[in-house]
Every structure is written in C-alpha cells, then in structure tokens.
Amino acid sequence: MEEVDVEPTTTYSHDSNHVKVQSILLYNPLSLCVSSGGSAGGCPFVHEVRKDEDIYSPILRKLFNESHHIFVGLQRIREDLPSKNKKPQFVSISKNYRSVIRACMEELQQVAGIPSLSTLKGFISMMSHLSLWCKQNFNIFCTLFVVCDPLAGSLVLHLLDWVRLHKADVDEKAREVLASESPAEHQAYWDVVISYVLQGRMDEARQVLVKQAALQPAARVMFKLLDNLLMKMPIFNPGETQTLTEFDVKWRHWREEVDHCLQDQSFASNRHLEDICKILVGDEDVLLEYKELLSTWYHFLVTRLLFSHPTVKPTELHYYAQSSMHMFLDTRSVPEPLDSILLAAFEFDIHQVIKDCSIALNNWWFVGHLTDLLDHCKLLQSHNLHFGSNLREFLLLEYASGLFTHHSLWQLAVDYFDHCPEFGRVYLELQIERVPLDTERKALKVIRICEQRQMTEQVRSICKIMAKKALRNNRLGSALSWSIRAKDAAFATLISERFLQDYCAKGTFSDLDLIDNLGPAMLLSDRLTFLGKYREFHRLYGEKRFSDAAKLLLSLMTAKIAPHSFWMTLLTDALPLLEQKEVIFSADQTHELMFCLEELTSGKSVPTPDRPMQVLGYTPPYPLSNVCFPFNLLIHCFIICSNLYSCLARG
C-alpha cells in the first residue's frame, strides 16, 4: 500500500513572533502545558492546551452512557455459542446501537430548535452532523456487514429499508398532501407518489394515486392499468419457499408487461404516469430527472437496483455503486468523505471503511463500537485482517482513554478497558491512579474498582495518598484509618505518635470510635498497639474497673509495649489507683511497679512527664507539676511504698 504523507505544513513564521517554547509537559491525552518566554523583559506565559470538553455535551453523554450498556451486553455474548444462535443477538445489538443513535439525534434536533441556544448553533450543527453521520453509517454498515446474509435477492430489501429510514420525510409530505382539501391538486402530490415509487413502496403509492384517479374519470383505464402494474410488481421474499430463479422469471415477466405498456404508449397522455412507468423499467435518464427526490446517489443506487437488478449479489454491489455515484454526481463536484466511505462499504472493504471514518469523524465513539461489533461477528477475520483484534483493541483503548479524562464519564471507560485483553489492564492501572481524589467518597469508589480487579498496589497507593492528605489537614482519625487500610506500618506508627502527643497536650483522645474499635488492625505497628491498649486502660478506669485497669497498665510496661518515653506518664497514671481507699495493686504488682520506676530512673535521663497530672480526674494534694523532677520521682516512690505498706499490713 502506498505510503501517504500526512505531515502538516506550517505557516508559522519565526520572525513574526519571538516566542521561544521553553518547556512542555503532557499530562494526559488531552491536556498539555507549554511555557514560553518572551524576549527579555516580556512577561512569560504558561499556555494550557486541553481538549474542549464541550464535545461531551449532556446529549452525547447520554449516547456514551447508553452505548456503554450495549457494549457490555455485546461482550457477554458467549464465545462458544454456535454462530447460528449468535447472529440474531448481533442483529439485535446493532439495532440497539441504531436506536440509541436515533434518540440522540432527535434530542439534538430539539435542542437545536430552541432559539436561546442560537449562539451555540455552530456547535450544535457540528454535533448533529456528527451524529447524523453516525446514524447513517451505522445503519448501512450494520445492514451490509451484520444483518445481510449472503443470499442474493434479500440484499435489495435491506438496502430499501435503509433508504426508507433516511428519506422518512416523504411520509410527512404525504400526510400533508392527504390532509389538504383536495390532495390531488396539491403541488407536492406527484412528488409524493413518485417518492413512494422510488422507494419501492408500491402500496402507499397506489393509495395516493387513487385520489387522482377519482378526479379524472376519463383517464380511469390508464390509472387502473398503472395501479395493476404497481400491484403486480414481484418482491422477493426470502421467507417464502420461492427460489431465486422462480422469482427472476416472475420479475422478467412483469417487466416485459411494463415494457409493453410503454411501447403501446398507454400512458402517453399523462406525463407523470409515463414517468412512473419508465421508472418501473429502471430508465436511468428518467430517474436522474428526479434527482431532487432521490437527493443522494445511494438512493439512486438502490432504486436503480430495485428496478433493474433486483437479484444483485453482494459481490456485484460495488460495480453498481461506483457507476451510480458517477452518474448521479456532477462530474465537477468532488465526492464527500461520506461518499467514499459508503463506496468502500459497498465494496465490503471494512478496513477502508474504518480507516476513512477515523479520518472523517472527530470522535472514536463510532469506529470503536463499529469495529468491536464487527470483530464479534468475526467479520474482521473473514475479511483477511489477521490483526483484527489488535485494531479493535487499539480503537477501544483510544475511545476509553478519552472518556477517562472526563470527570463524570471515567467510570464508563473502566468496562471498555476490561474488555481489552492485551493492554486494557495496564491502561486502567495507569489511568485510575491518576483520578483526582477530591473526596473520600471518590477515593472509595476508585478503590472499589481496583479491588474488584485485584489491583492491590493501586489500592495501597491510593490509601497512602489519602492518609498523607488527611494528616496534612490534621485529621488524625481519617489518616489512621487510611494507613491501616494501606497496611502502612511506618505511617501508622507516626500517626499513633501524633495521637499520643495530642493526648499529652490536651489530656483527651480524639477519634475514640476508631481507636476503640481497632481490633486486630491494632497489630499493624507496636505504637498503634500501645495506643489501642492505652486507650483501653482509660476505658477500664472510666468504668471503675480499677483492678483490670491496673493490671493492663502494668503489663504495658512489663511487656515493653509502651515506649520508654511514655513510662513516666504511665507511672503517673498509676498514682490515682495507688491512692484509692481499697488496695488495687497487689504486693507483687507493686513490686513490679517499683522495678519499672527503678528501670526508668536508672536510665540516663529522666523523661519529662509531658502531660498535666489531672488527666484521670486525679488532683494531687501538692502541686506536682511544679515540683522539680527528682522530687517528682520521690513522690512516686513514696506513694508506691505506702501502697506496698498497706498491702503488707492487710496481707
């Protein structure tokens, strides 16, 4: 295949603008940052270039949402089903896509009609162009590639369906004509009749034609004759037992009859009737006289096939398509992108169709879904594109990456990534950890998506980011729960430390709910264990379960759970227990308490009791905090000894 040079040429003149691009940074596919400095003295600028999100208007968003459901449904069709059973499913999927597109288009037309939005007119017309495009194309591709079976004969029927769908304005006109006072004299009367004939809708044409017949009793025979011809026109019905050859014979016979009428000049007195008769024999000159009513070359093609080659085979289609286009279009006018795409479609050149659509459309929605559908129908392989699945994946990844940059559509993209076997997961991993974690709710949503896919590293990272963020904002409880979720021991230690510091400064714990319900999570780090246990001691004390509290307090020190720096605080906490009227610490326990005190004082430096003493509601009779520390320790000693004495006295 010939290589095509796509290098854009630039008219940029360096001299006209002394901008030097200093640096660039690409964030995601759609956002780019450029910094440029002017010549010395000029204020340097940063330029942010990003994809215009207007493309994601609410109406298109609906299209994206609904097509997402259809996409997911399509992926669920089981591989191992026999293809015979799958086909109806594919057909219904393609119909669903069609109806979604149609709904979107109708909505666009409504919006376009609201005058207040006239400023957005250009935008909307662009959008409706886009979706009109999608609609037309999708239909024809589905018709040709998916719905159509290789049987000749039924092809024309499918094509007629397609044309009828797009030239639906004739029905409107017909209603208008029939509703008028004298339909037969309405200026659009003949347009309606001929439009029906061109679309092969003979019954409708005959109904309208009756009006005229009633008006011209003199020409009754003539009208009757034409009515008869229209009625008798054979239409191939694939559902019947009739073979193609039988149909062909029947059709040739009918055509001879029409030809005969023409040669007889049966309709010479009425130009309109004669034209209709000529259309029935597929007279191309007459057909081209009704260019206005046909409006497009592909309508011309279908009409031509209907009356000249009703048993056309799919393989012959492109020949008629090409000649029809050349006959219909002015020799001077250049074909539109749509024309080339349709031509490629009629050639069943799927690859060319996808390629051309990618160029002509500004959105991956269309090609992505189309390719996916074709891939499921195994059509990419059957057309000798051995890289079929890669192409599908490439287009879906592009489409999904685009969705991911949108703040409300990113969740749809997840399913598309899920169904891209080669790179889907890596793309999702890269994209999802970049989702801005504005709120805890959003973070939880992202985490749920990751957890469903066993993306443990992403979950850990997000939890850690959230923990860090909470700590920065001084929300210790939240920071602790996020770091527990991230299983980040170092960070949990740091936060526990902060909790203890806060406790020492304020004398109270915050986030009691969390600390009281740590459970096994407590074991994540030593410091966290201590925090949980120390809080438990407070609770026991509060519940006046003094002996349990005393036991726990002592074990915090003897089992070395408490950091040394905190022992002084713990010993101080023991004081109110020691001063209770009843004996709480047993003799042994008091001994242990003394050993702890000894161990503490034998250390090089005596730690500062770093909290007010009245935390447990204990007000010492002497101003403890003002006493210098050796004295402080002495007092501890004294109290402990007196406790030991009372133990012994009772013992």
Place this chain on the structure above:
Amino acid sequence: MFVARSIAADHKDLIHDVSYDFHGRRMATCSSDQSVKVWDKSESGEWHCTASWKTHSGSVWRVTWAHPEFGQVLASCSFDRTAAVWEEIVGESNDKQRGQSHWIKRTTLVDSRTSVTDVKFAPKHMGLMLTTCSADGVVRVYEAPDVMNLSQWSLQHEISCKLNCSCISWNPSSSRAHPPMIAVGSDDSNVMYGGKVQIYEYNENTRSTLMTVTDAVHDIAFSPNLGRSFHVLAIATKDVRIFKLVPLRKESSSTGPTKFEVQIVAQFDNHNSQVWRVSWNITSTLLASSGDDGCVRLWKANYMDNWKCTGILKGDGSPVNGSSGQPGAMNTMVGSTAAPSAGWPDADPPSLVYIQYYTHPSTVHQHSVYIQYYTI
C-alpha cells in the same frame, strides 16, 4: 476541539520548566528569576498561583513533583550548583484565607561543583529517591531512608558520565524482569565525543551508551512501560527520536549487564531546529516535543506502531493552520497532505494518524545497532 488558555505566569524572567503533579491538579513553574511558583486548579478549572518563593540564588532549571504518597513535595535544581527539596506545610489560617500555601525547604543538596541541570524522583516503588545530574558530568542518586523525614538524604551513588549532563530520566517500569534504569543525556555539541545518551542499570552499576545519538541531547524521556518486554525512549536532540530498547536474552551463566538491541522507531526533523523537550502522556500513546521553531508538535502511533505528527501548536498555544483555507482541501481525502492541515484543530488529532492505516510495519525505517558495553 482544542482550547488553549494562557496564564500570565508573572515570572520576572524566562520560565525553564513546568511540571504537573501526579493528578494533574497542581502545576509548578521555575524560572531564571530564581523562584518557583505553584499553581492550583480551581473547581472551575482556573489556575491560581498559591505559592511563589525564591528557591535558589541562580536560574532554576527544573522543578519536579514527588509521588503524592510522599506528601506534597517538590525538588528543584539550579545554576547555583544545588538541588533542593521542598515540602508544603498547611499554612496558618491567614495564609489559607489568602489562598496561599507555605513551602519549606527540607534539604539542600550541595555535592555538585557545577550547575545542577536536572533533578528527577525515582519511581515510587524504589522508595523516596532523587537523582540529579550536573554540568560536570556527575549523576548523583540520593535516598531518604525515612520517608517521614525529608530533611535526611544520603548520597547513594555517584556516577561520572565524563560528559556534561543535561537531562535524566528514570524508567518508570516497576517490573522485576529488569533492574531499574536511568537514561542520561548530554548536551555536549562535539560529535567526536560519541554517544550522548547513556543508560545505567541501577543495581549492577553498569552502563551502555547509545552510539546512534552523537548530537547534543537536551531532553530524554522513558515512556510508561505498559508491561511490554522492551523499553521506549524519546530523545530531544537536533530532531525528535524514539528508540526501542529490546533486551537480548541473557545466557543464564553470564552475570554481566543486559544487552539491548536498539531500534530507532521514529525520527522527525520537522522542528527544523534544536528540540528542547520531549514529554509523554500517561499511557505513552502521545509524545509532545518543543523546538526552537517555537512550536510544539504532537506525535502519535497508530496500532501498527507507525509514528506520525498529529498536531502542531505555536508557542502561544494556538494551533497552527497549515495549508488550509482552501475549503476543498478536505475533500481530496486520503492520499494528500490536505487532511491534517485543514483538520487541525477542528478534527481530533488522533483521527489523523489514521491516514497511515494501511502502511505495513516493514515500511517503518528500522535499523538495529549493537552497542558497546562496559562496566565502570
């Protein structure tokens, strides 16, 4: 389809670097005016400067964000021969009301005896590590052993590259299939000095040199790995180049460094001048380059790995309209140069690469070079 917005950066001199944070909601700029500015994106999408402070006593060349797991941390490097690490502190209520945040210096890395030309954090799976390179050709790797304490950094490695270094890039891949990699570029303009790109495998302390690039290299960027077995490296030199490094199968007995087959995937001289920066998007489907022609160019590969230009932006962010203006141009369709030039920005750039759809991979200009390795 694309909108460009200009932000008056209010720097008093040339801006040398812009850097998005991990989530794309914050931005940092640095300038010859010796300052760094931090920008935050509001709900409505506007950028507001929330901090601006003097960071160095010379031009600040580069500024870069640490992964948010480590907090809100920036690193900067400067002509003043130092690199610095900064951390944002949630400010006093006064600052908050004014919408300002406070950044404090956690450390100054003073080991370099010449201008520090680039600074980059290592991928987060390696912990909190920072690499600098300097004009005298030394690459330094620092590590903060305690990620909670950003004021302690120890110098882990010092690698002499023998050529003045201009840029470094870590391979972001966290795969265990290969050791961590750093690529270092040199902007020495003497082509006689040989390869200007050196690749180091971190653990084994080995290096290889890309002999194919002998011109001055201004920027270098590994692409996200996507779980592939090979690595992709973009280089800004007198043109834009994209290399593929394919590790060759090691003999199980050998313990030497990995050997790579180096393939040039793309080479574009469209800037027609020195290229200053290259930058990948998140999924490495798009590469942006900036050059002395005052333009930013966007490059994209189709699914057959065929790279093409998909868009051009002028230095002021506005798209370049090429030979468009002829309404019929679009109609000539495939096979002409008309589609992209007329299409941008009205058509999505990704759609334009499709013109290359049918090109067979073999038409990609490709040659393989085996390169010399030696252990330092």
